[in-house]
Structure formats: C-alpha cells, structure tokens
Amino acid sequence: MKIQNILMTFAISSALTCAVSSCQQAQRENPLLQESTLPYGAPDFSKIKTSDYLPAFETAIQQNRDNIAKIVDNADSATFENTIVAYEESGRLLDRVSRVFFALTEADRTPELGEIEKKVMPMLTELENEISFNVPLFERIRKVYEHDKDSLQGEDKKLLEETYKEFVRKGALLPDNKKERMKAINLRISDLQQQWGDLLLEATNNAVVWVDSKEKLAGLSDADIEQCKKDAESRGGKAPYAIVIVNTTQQPLLTSLDNRDLRRQVYEASIHRTDGTGKFNTYSIVSEIAKLRAEQAELMGYPNYAAYSLENTMAKTPENVYAFLKNLIANYKPVADAETKAIEEFAQKTEGPDFKLEPYDRFYYSAKMKSQMLNISDDEVKPYFTVDSVLINGVFYAANRVYGLTFKPRTDIPTYHPDMKVFEVFDKDGKQKALFYCDYFRRPTKRGGAWMDGFAKQSRRYGQLPIIFNVCNNAKAPEGKPSLITWDEVTTLFHEFGHALHGILSDCNYNRLSGTSVARDFVEMPSQFNESFASIPEIFDHYALHCETGKPMPAELKERMLKSINFHSAYALGENLAATCLDMAWHMLPSAKVPTADKAADFETEALQQVGLLNSQIPPRYRTSYFNHVWGSGYAAGYYSYLWTEVLAVNIADVFARRGALDPATGSDFCQKVLSRGNTGDLMQMFTDFTGMAQPDVSGLLKARGLGK
Numbered sequence: 001m002k003i004q005n006i007l008m009t010f011a012i013s014s015a016l017t018c019a020v021s022s023c024q025q026a027q028r029e030n031p032l033l034q035e036s037t038l039p040y041g042a043p044d045f046s047k048i049k050t051s052d053y054l055p056a057f058e059t060a061i062q063q064n065r066d067n068i069a070k071i072v073d074n075a076d077s078a079t080f081e082n083t084i085v086a087y088e089e090s091g092r093l094l095d096r097v098s099r100v101f102f103a104l105t106e107a108d109r110t111p112e113l114g115e116i117e118k119k120v121m122p123m124l125t126e127l128e129n130e131i132s133f134n135v136p137l138f139e140r141i142r143k144v145y146e147h148d149k150d151s152l153q154g155e156d157k158k159l160l161e162e163t164y165k166e167f168v169r170k171g172a173l174l175p176d177n178k179k180e181r182m183k184a185i186n187l188r189i190s191d192l193q194q195q196w197g198d199l200l201l202e203a204t205n206n207a208v209v210w211v212d213s214k215e216k217l218a219g220l221s222d223a224d225i226e227q228c229k230k231d232a233e234s235r236g237g238k239a240p241y242a243i244v245i246v247n248t249t250q251q252p253l254l255t256s257l258d259n260r261d262l263r264r265q266v267y268e269a270s271i272h273r274t275d276g277t278g279k280f281n282t283y284s285i286v287s288e289i290a291k292l293r294a295e296q297a298e299l300m301g302y303p304n305y306a307a308y309s310l311e312n313t314m315a316k317t318p319e320n321v322y323a324f325l326k327n328l329i330a331n332y333k334p335v336a337d338a339e340t341k342a343i344e345e346f347a348q349k350t351e352g353p354d355f356k357l358e359p360y361d362r363f364y365y366s367a368k369m370k371s372q373m374l375n376i377s378d379d380e381v382k383p384y385f386t387v388d389s390v391l392i393n394g395v396f397y398a399a400n401r402v403y404g405l406t407f408k409p410r411t412d413i414p415t416y417h418p419d420m421k422v423f424e425v426f427d428k429d430g431k432q433k434a435l436f437y438c439d440y441f442r443r444p445t446k447r448g449g450a451w452m453d454g455f456a457k458q459s460r461r462y463g464q465l466p467i468i469f470n471v472c473n474n475a476k477a478p479e480g481k482p483s484l485i486t487w488d489e490v491t492t493l494f495h496e497f498g499h500a501l502h503g504i505l506s507d508c509n510y511n512r513l514s515g516t517s518v519a520r521d522f523v524e525m526p527s528q529f530n531e532s533f534a535s536i537p538e539i540f541d542h543y544a545l546h547c548e549t550g551k552p553m554p555a556e557l558k559e560r561m562l563k564s565i566n567f568h569s570a571y572a573l574g575e576n577l578a579a580t581c582l583d584m585a586w587h588m589l590p591s592a593k594v595p596t597a598d599k600a601a602d603f604e605t606e607a608l609q610q611v612g613l614l615n616s617q618i619p620p621r622y623r624t625s626y627f628n629h630v631w632g633s634g635y636a637a638g639y640y641s642y643l644w645t646e647v648l649a650v651n652i653a654d655v656f657a658r659r660g661a662l663d664p665a666t667g668s669d670f671c672q673k674v675l676s677r678g679n680t681g682d683l684m685q686m687f688t689d690f691t692g693m694a695q696p697d698v699s700g701l702l703k704a705r706g707l708g709k
Helices: 003-007 020-025 050-073 080-089 092-107 111-132 135-148 154-170 176-206 222-234 260-271 283-299 305-310 318-351 359-374 378-384 387-403 487-504 525-535 537-543 555-563 570-587 597-610 641-659 664-673 683-691 699-704
Strands: 209-211 241-243 406-409 421-426 432-441 451-456 467-474
Touching: 050 080, 050 092, 050 111, 050 135, 080 135, 080 154, 092 111, 092 451, 092 467, 111 176, 135 154, 176 283, 209 222, 209 260, 222 241, 260 359, 283 305, 283 570, 283 597, 305 318, 305 570, 318 359, 318 570, 318 641, 318 699, 378 555, 387 406, 387 432, 387 487, 387 525, 387 537, 387 664, 432 487, 451 487, 467 487, 487 525, 525 537, 525 641, 537 555, 570 597, 570 641, 641 664, 641 683, 641 699, 664 683
Parallel strands: 432 467
Antiparallel strands: 209 241, 406 421, 421 432, 451 467
16 A cells, blocks of 8 residues: 555534433444445545544554554565555555545645644654565565566566565665654655645635725626625625635736736735745745755665656656756747737737836736737637536547546535535446546635546456546636636646546556556646547537527637637746746755755746746746645656646647547547556556557647647
8 A cells, every 4th residue: 555645635423312322322433434335435425524534544544554564474475465465455444534535635625624634644654654664564575576576467567566666765775774864754744745735725815816896807707706706705805806816826817807006916916925924935845845855865875856756757867857848948938039029019009118018917918919819809708618518518528439438417426515516437338437526616625726536546456446536726606607617727627537537447456556656747648638629629519608598609719719729829838847947956956955945036046047947927837935736746856747748648649630539449549558557567658559659759749839830
C-alpha cells in the first residue's frame, strides 16, 4: 500500500427513555470501517459523520501496522505472494478511509475537517516512515526482487519492480543516520504542506474584491453580476457585490470589466493574495519546503530535487526538460511580443497614444480586438454552453461514440454535497463499468482549480470497479436558471473527464498499477487529448445548444467561434512556460542556495529573467506564493508535464483524425494499448504502440496552438 498517495487524501445513538442495555446495543458502528452495502462499495455519505474520521484513521493505521508485522514475522521464505502482494494489500482499509476523507478536505473543507487533518497527517507520515525504513520488511522485498525479477512476467514483474524501487527511492539503502534525517524531513514537509493548504484557501477567500455598486460592474453580463451578488451574500455581505479570486493569476472577469480601476484591484488582489506583510504570506513555507526537498535529494545522492524527482519520468533528467522548454520559448517569444504590441496599439486607438497596456488590461482589450477582428465575443457564445448540456451531450456523448460507454443517473447514491451528481457507467455490451461523480460548482469550502480522483481504484484482484469523481469551480446560476460556462470551462470539463476515463477504463490486476498511477509527464496526456473532442464538429453541435431555445449554435456563429479559439494564443503558452520555469528553478537549487523567505520574490524575478520570461504582460499562471501544484500537491519539478503531455496528446489526436476522429475501432485500440493499462508497462512504448511514432513530435504542439506551421 502506497502511503504517500494517501498524503496527496465512536458515536453513540441514545434515547432518553432507553435502558442501559438497549443504549449499548444502539452504539453505531463506524461506517468507514464497514464494507459499504451500496453499489460498487460506494461510500455511504448518508451515514458518515465528521466524528467518524479520526477513529477510522486510528483503526485503519493500526490494521496497516499489524499487516506489515505479519509480513515481517512470516517464518516462510520471502515470495512474491507472501511479501510483495501482501504488502500491496496491507493498507486497503486505510486507503478506503483516506480516499473519502481527503476528497472532502479538498472539495468541502469545514473547520472541523481541517482540525482532524492536522491530527491525521502526522499519524500518516509516521506510518509511512515506519514502513519505508522497516529493515526486515525491505530485506524480504529485496530478496524477492533479486530472486524473482527475471522470472516474473507482466503485471507481477512490474509490481515487484515498482515496490522495490519505491523503497530504494525513499531511502531504504541509506545508513542509519541519514534514515533518521529523512524521517524528520518527511514529518516536517507533511506539516508544512498542511499549513500551506489551510493558508492558501483562507488567503484566496480573503482576497475577494468587494464592490459597492452595480454600476462599477459595467461590462459584465447579467449572469455574471448575479453571480457577484450571490458570492457577496455567501461571504458575509460586506458589500452588495463581490468578485471572487480564482486560483490562477489572471482572472476571467477581467475580460469584460469596463472599470479600469476595478480591473486593477482585482488583478492586484490575485497576485498579492499570499505575498503581503500580513498573516497570509506563504514565502516562509515555500522557502522551507524547497530547502527540505533539496536536502532529501542530497541525502539520496542527487545534486538537486529536480534530478531526483525526474529520474522516474519520461523526461528522465532536468537537462531534457530544459531542452524541451528552450525550444518552446524560442518559438513563443517573437509571437508573444508581437501580440502584446498589437493589443497595446489597438487600445491606444480609443485611449490615446500615451496609453500604456497593463497586465490587468490585456484580457479586456484582447477581447475587444477579437470582437472587432473576428466579430465574436464570449457573451455571444456563452448562452450555448450550459454545464448540463456540455456534460451530457458533449463529454458523455463523445465517450459513447468513441469508447461505447453509456451513463445512467443514480439519484439513489448519497453524496457529500447536494450539488453533486452520480452516474453509473456501462460498456458497449451493457456491462457495469464504474460509478462517476461530478461536483462542478464553486463554494468557499472548496479549493481552487479542477481535478479528478476516486473513492476506489479499479482492481481485478479485489473485484473492485472504479469509483471516480471530477471536481471543478464553475459559477452556479441562481435557482431555476441554467449555469453557463466559458469555452475555457468547457474544455476543462473535457480535460478532467479525460483523467476520469483513464480511471474508468482501467483493466489491471493490482490497485497500485491501475488507472492514473503513472508518471506525471504521462498522466496529463489522456486529459489533454480528451480536450480535442470539444471542438470536433459532430460533438460540438450535439452540446452547443442555446440555454433558452435548445437550438444548436448557428453554423456561421460556430465557424467564427472555432476560428477564434487560438486568437492571441501566445498568452496561454507564455503563462504556462513561466510557471514551469519557476517550478524548475526552485527545484534545481542545492539546499545551501535556497533563498530565505525575504528573498523569495527576488528569486522569482531573477529566475524568470534568466530564461527570458520576465514579462509583466504575461505573468506566470501561478506565482511562487500561490503555486499549489508545486507546494501543496505532487507536481514539484513536474509542472512541465502539462506541456510535455500536450505534445503526446496532439500526436495522438492526429492519429484519431487520420483514422476518423470518432471511429470506435480507433477508440478501442487506444483503450487497449493505453487507457486500460495503467502503469503496467513502459509508458513510451505504450505511446509508440498506438501512434507508431518512436518519439513525440514537438512541432505538433506549436501548430495546435496556432503558433507554428
């Protein structure tokens, strides 16, 4: 059981009139510790109480310890079955409890859950340390590895290799003094990431911009203004309207806000949410995590954390990542500079020759420029994109056409929030395949961004079908009105469902290898590829239906809209490149050179300047101080993977286009060779098996983004 994946997720009923004996019988069993009676073993949120989590963790952790002790104390010689498989199965209960709990701490975090998490995280880290540095356990694993690595086949061989490699990479071969230091580092990083998660959520909620009159919101649609009113009410009503800050640097509403001073306030609230002088400053956490990671790498014999982290990826080395990035930067910069110049010159036509374009102006004037040049605006197309239609008539429809999947609503399965919906997934033969939950609307208790995870991973050995969920942060319309989303949010729904498909279509024996259990620079490929279906005409026509009339988007409007997708596309690539280079810069440092908290902002500036990406007009998608992927999640030295896997995704989309974009035979081939296989084979070989390409073609990315020929 892989504890670090968890780190990334005795009530008594009584009645006043009951006798003592009947009260004792009424003591409820903890539902987290019982096998669920719901379909697929889904968590029963109608029974789970907040007070159940801590005792469930205590019991599950102790069971995990007991199972490890049984492996170690086994008098029989170490074998694949009694050691490797037994280790794989040792933490099943803990995995089940953790998946439910951490789903809520991410998507519906209450103060009570936060307090429980503060107690649970040290317990989990202690357990991980105990297992990782359990010498007798590792000796049994090593004996199996040395004896059976050449005789085992298929998934068995892969499970053995991954298990042995995991222990070695955690420090099982280190001398005792270094092991003790590694344990201490693990505990401290766990504590710091807990602090980070709490602080970032609170800071982002605190960064809301209050607006005292509707007039100041001129330029926004009626639906957006209504959302601002709703957001103000849900956050205490300090003013009639509130603009909520989302997780990225740029804010979507800046596209439409006419009030320049308000645009400035919103932008500055975003970029300064966690770097001020108050309690929300995160730089001390950033600096310490970076230093501890660098020390981890040095203990393991690597020059920096990037070198250590990348060893198990497709990229393999920092040098390969930088070669990839430099190629993109060289092609991107001339286009970006020309784009900025054009937007500023356009703005000067109405604002005067002395007007200087600021970063909070860029989206606003770019949108006006697009409207004038391409005769298209977001407000014109947004009524055709409702969450429900995009999901049912777009995302699900594409999955049906390509993979033969069908989706049946399940209103009988409890959820952790009323906004959630549940669907049962069937394959082309009508066989049960998975449960899929979607939680698409933002709320103060949900962290920013969008993601996929699962309450249970697929495993043939356990007879477990996958239970997968997607989470987004779309604005929810008032009761009785359709929830409209932007084109970017449309592609996000397709993106996250690409991850979901990786879990739903998994067909592996072992839980550890199934679904999305792959390298970071491969895991984003299915999701990025799935975005391509959003703009395929047959799919687009099926979901782009007007929210009032139900009629498809007119052909002429659709043509204008699809042509506009790559308008001023250099920005999106530039903000990603800048964030990626920040991530790499922090994790290329030896521990002695990690800047202190008071120098962190200067380091960010210097790092961007060194790679030619210090550009006030195109700031990083995430600045250092609110870069949750890197400091709170598992993308340290791995954010490049979004661009890396986009190359893979574009190459795969080209194969689909040649064979027929919605061809079921191609979908079946892709499922068989890639999506169903999890981490059971070499990832580059999977790519080659499907595409026939020995290496990915980087030029495809630039072409797909409208930046190359």
